[in-house]
Amino acid sequence: MTSDQALPRYALELRGIEKSFGTNQVLKGVSLTLEAGQITALLGANGAGKSTLIKILAGAYDRGAGEILVGGDPVEITSPLSAAHAGVHTVHQRIDESIIPGLTVAENLLFEELARGELPVIGSLRGLLPKARAMAETLNLQWSDAKLMSDAFELGIADAQLLVLARAFVKAPKVLVLDEPTSTLSQAEAERLFGLVGQMRSQGVAILYVSHHLSEIQTLADKLVVLRDGLIKDRQSTPLDMGEAVRSMLGEAVAVEVEQTDRRRSNRLALELRGVQLLKRSAPLDLDLNYGEVTGVVGLLGAGKSELARGIFGVEPFRSGTIRFDGLPYAPRRAGDGVNRGIYLVPENRAAEAMLPGWSLAGTVSLPFLTKVSAGGVINRRSERSRAKKVIDEFSVVTTGPDQLVDALSGGNQQKVVVGRWMSGDPKVVLMDEPFRGVDIGARHDLSLKARDAAARGACVVVFSSDIEEIREVADRILVMVEGQIALDRTATEVDADAIMTSMSEVSR
Amino acid sequence: MTTNGTSLQAKPKPQKAPTPEEFTLWSKTRDGVVKYGFVAVTVLLFGYFALTQSAFATSDSLFAMLKYASVTAILGLGMTFSMVVGGMDMSIGSQAGLAVQLAAMTMVFYNMTGVTAGIIVVLGGVLVGLANAVLIVYFRIPDLLATLAMMFVIQGVKLIPVSGQSVSAGMVLPDGSVAPGRFTEGFLQIDRGMVGPVPLPVVIMLLLAVFTWFFLSRTRWGRLMYAVGANPQAARLSGVRVGFYRGLAYVLTSLLASVGGLILVSRIGQGDVNAGSSSLLEAVAVALVGTSVLGANKPNAWGTLLGALLISIVLTGMTMMGFQYYYQDTAKGLVLLVALVFSYTMSRKRVRFTPAT
Numbered sequence: 009m010t011s012d013q014a015l016p017r018y019a020l021e022l023r024g025i026e027k028s029f030g031t032n033q034v035l036k037g038v039s040l041t042l043e044a045g046q047i048t049a050l051l052g053a054n055g056a057g058k059s060t061l062i063k064i065l066a067g068a069y070d071r072g073a074g075e076i077l078v079g080g081d082p083v084e085i086t087s088p089l090s091a092a093h094a095g096v097h098t099v100h101q102r103i104d105e106s107i108i109p110g111l112t113v114a115e116n117l118l119f120e121e122l123a124r125g126e127l128p129v130i131g132s133l134r135g136l137l138p139k140a141r142a143m144a145e146t147l148n149l150q151w152s153d154a155k156l157m158s159d160a161f162e163l164g165i166a167d168a169q170l171l172v173l174a175r176a177f178v179k180a181p182k183v184l185v186l187d188e189p190t191s192t193l194s195q196a197e198a199e200r201l202f203g204l205v206g207q208m209r210s211q212g213v214a215i216l217y218v219s220h221h222l223s224e225i226q227t228l229a230d231k232l233v234v235l236r237d238g239l240i241k242d243r244q245s246t247p248l249d250m251g252e253a254v255r256s257m258l259g260e261a262v263a264v265e266v267e268q269t270d271r272r273r274s275n276r277l278a279l280e281l282r283g284v285q286l287l288k289r290s291a292p293l294d295l296d297l298n299y300g301e302v303t304g305v306v307g308l309l310g311a312g313k314s315e316l317a318r319g320i321f322g323v324e325p326f327r328s329g330t331i332r333f334d335g336l337p338y339a340p341r342r343a344g345d346g347v348n349r350g351i352y353l354v355p356e357n358r359a360a361e362a363m364l365p366g367w368s369l370a371g372t373v374s375l376p377f378l379t380k381v382s383a384g385g386v387i388n389r390r391s392e393r394s395r396a397k398k399v400i401d402e403f404s405v406v407t408t409g410p411d412q413l414v415d416a417l418s419g420g421n422q423q424k425v426v427v428g429r430w431m432s433g434d435p436k437v438v439l440m441d442e443p444f445r446g447v448d449i450g451a452r453h454d455l456s457l458k459a460r461d462a463a464a465r466g467a468c469v470v471v472f473s474s475d476i477e478e479i480r481e482v483a484d485r486i487l488v489m490v491e492g493q494i495a496l497d498r499t500a501t502e503v504d505a506d507a508i509m510t511s512m513s514e515v516s517r
Numbered sequence: 518m519t520t521n522g523t524s525l526q527a528k529p530k531p532q533k534a535p536t537p538e539e540f541t542l543w544s545k546t547r548d549g550v551v552k553y554g555f556v557a558v559t560v561l562l563f564g565y566f567a568l569t570q571s572a573f574a575t576s577d578s579l580f581a582m583l584k585y586a587s588v589t590a591i592l593g594l595g596m597t598f599s600m601v602v603g604g605m606d607m608s609i610g611s612q613a614g615l616a617v618q619l620a621a622m623t624m625v626f627y628n629m630t631g632v633t634a635g636i637i638v639v640l641g642g643v644l645v646g647l648a649n650a651v652l653i654v655y656f657r658i659p660d661l662l663a664t665l666a667m668m669f670v671i672q673g674v675k676l677i678p679v680s681g682q683s684v685s686a687g688m689v690l691p692d693g694s695v696a697p698g699r700f701t702e703g704f705l706q707i708d709r710g711m712v713g714p715v716p717l718p719v720v721i722m723l724l725l726a727v728f729t730w731f732f733l734s735r736t737r738w739g740r741l742m743y744a745v746g747a748n749p750q751a752a753r754l755s756g757v758r759v760g761f762y763r764g765l766a767y768v769l770t771s772l773l774a775s776v777g778g779l780i781l782v783s784r785i786g787q788g789d790v791n792a793g794s795s796s797l798l799e800a801v802a803v804a805l806v807g808t809s810v811l812g813a814n815k816p817n818a819w820g821t822l823l824g825a826l827l828i829s830i831v832l833t834g835m836t837m838m839g840f841q842y843y844y845q846d847t848a849k850g851l852v853l854l855v856a857l858v859f860s861y862t863m864s865r866k867r868v869r870f871t872p873a874t
Contacts, residue, residue, distance in 0.1 A: 378741065
């Protein structure tokens with residue numbers, strides 16, 4: 009710390025930030041410094057206090073105690089507006105809240121100026137174009153005029169993420185907080201985002217980069233801090249030691265190693281897909297999926313992974329083609345068709361597609377299996393609760409019990425409940441679409457093991473992800489999906505990350 | 518996510534979390550007010566009226582209040598079903614009015630028995646409910662708009678066969694003849710009958726409340742309806758037939774609306790064309806009071822019943838104090854407003870009315 013004091017001013021300095029909710033103290037005195045023109049990565053497992061810290065910086069929460077200094081001067085951040093005034097800008101995970109649909113991309117880009125009335129009151133959209141174009145060029149976004157003039161709502165998720173970032177940049181922040189900016193992006197899209205982030209760094213912005221992705225941090229960050237139990241546990245400057253960072257993050261728990269030894273293949277056929285068309289413009293696909301093994305499907309966003317999962321489950325039937333399940337024709341038209349046959353889906357977007365706000369853990373667990381916990385239509389609450397308790401025990405869900413509201417659980421524990429409830433229903437096929445998204449490393453490891461357990465007990469488990477390491481950790485068989493086609497199909501032990509990456513990128517060009 | 522059409526959804530805006538001191542004091546007070554506010558108000562008002570109005574706390578007046586509450590409560594229970602699936606039935610009042618007229622026409626125009634009238638009313642209710650269900654589930658019209666349109670359709674259509682006249686015994690029909698029938702004695706007993714000391718409508722109200730409670734919180738179907746209301750997409754991906762349960766809720770709403778209408782017509786003894794017109798406001802108000810009462814945070818049977826009792830106490834007390842009928846609507850409107858403030862502004866776990874997806 010003595011060498012730190014020699015430096016004159018930090019772009020941002022936090023001193024002893026504390027925050028409690030009721031009796032639960034989430035932040036116990038966080039002190040950290042950000043320097044201009046540097047990217048500082050913030051790591052932490054779910055529940056470490058990351059989101060709370062971000063929300064304090066964004067002005068969504070009041071801090072309980074401590075000081076915030078920007079450029080050496082104390083500032084009061086009590087609202088999003090005062091945060092902006094202090095030069096601290098936060099880009100949240102939910103980007104759809106930062107984009108205004110109905111306005112063009114150009115208008116969104118220049119929105120701050122529009123809102124401040126710095127642009128002419130009466131002006132054609134075309135009039136904005138040169139300014140927007142110049143800005144897009146400065147940021148090297150490579151957006152055509154047609155794209156700038158289109159409705160922002162029509163942007164793909166990657167371009168939307170870039171737009172949000174560009175808008176943040178327009179505000180000329182001193183400090184930029186990025187919360188999981190790549191969580192919904194594929195590798196190639198993330199690369200573009202890194203370019204933009206790098207550009208901001210070179211312009212002297214101090215960036216706090218929050219992410220679960222170690223590889224990103226390794227390539228991007230100049231410094232690294234680890235938050236655990238409301239305190240900073242590790243500070244590093246380059247060269248960064250990721251093993252050390254993960255150990256600090258998990259505390260006593262042992263860092264997860266990818267075990268490559270016990271991969272096994274099976275040949276007991278579960279599902280036969282023939283002539284299935286996944287995307288609007290993709291050729292038909294033939295695919296066999298087996299019982300007793302974990303199949304990992306890896307591919308970029310939009311490669312057709314979700315379409316494959318949802319088609320087998322029945323919630324969005326395939327455009328064409330046939331499925332045979334256990335050798336018999338199977339043509340699901342709705343989710344219930346899958347559920348009734350023991351084919352289950354863990355959906356991609358947990359909050360929107362799996363969580364019931366205000367519902368108890370027990371209710372969430374039993375929802376698909378109400379017939380099994382009821383007699384003559386009347387629910388037997390005891391068997392409902394015991395079903396939930398089983399899931400809590402088997403998945404070590406951190407909870408006060410079956411009656412706790414799911415809203416109160418952390419992301420990782422919510423996902424354990426979602427996965428656990430399907431595993432409790434004698435699964436034949438479990439389709440897991442991005443099951444590790446927004447889940448900390450400990451929970452991810454637990455969920456991986458459970459997926460492998462289910463396969464060992466005979467189920468056909470299919471994990472869909474755009475993260476190569478996640479797939480290599482969990483899968484026996486790896487499929488690379490490109491534009492609705494299988495580009496690579498190997499046993500996990502036969503293929504390394506490079507080969508997968510090559511396969512993912514080669515065909516898509 | 519596509520959200521088509523209207524929504525009463527309270528946007529989950531980022532709330533400023535209270536500091537520890539605020540947490541213990543203000544938010545606890547607020548939670549307490551939300552949880553027990555309506556119960557407290559009901560008890561206090563009851564006490565106030567009982568002390569100031571000598572006629573208020575007599576057994577006659579108590580049963581009269583319960584009797585008055587019965588129609589409101591039954592319609593409120595009906596509204597509870599559609600609110601459970603995340604919607605609202607704006608046609609509930611006109612449906613009760615339709616029941617009034619169908620019963621009157623059956624007996625007065627066609628000289629049939631009260632039992633026949635009851636059957637026709639219930640069938641008519643189920644048909645309207647099915648129509649609402651088809652509009653909402655199959656045609657994907659947002660529920661508020663679909664049922665609003667249905668309300669206007671019913672109000673208009675029911676005037677046609679009676680040329681806009683109220684139906685009463687001995688009236689002159691459009692063709693010049695005199696109506697042959699009248700309300701049967703048995704039919705009038707729906708409202709006037711007693712079970713021991715308890716008026717029959719009160720018994721019916723209690724039975725329907727027990728039914729609604731049991732159905733919603735103890736059976737699979739009720740649970741699935743709550744799931745549809747909480748997050749239709751999550752329900753669908755759990756294998757729930759979302760459309761079926763949403764539709765079923767509207768049919769049940771209509772069924773209860775027609776039962777409420779039967780009691781109403783038995784009470785007024787004629788086919789008043791304006792009957793039921795104020796029922797929408799009352800039904801919405803009591804179901805919303807029920808949602809915020811006792812920390813349930815979801816529409817529920819006992820809360821709705823309590824809401825109906827509250828409104829009944831307020832109106833009875835006001836009448837005894839000599840307030841004119843036009844003050845009553847103001848009082849009902851205020852109760853509705855307060856219920857909305859409780860549900861949307863003060864509750865930390867906001868009530869969500871999710872639009873159809």
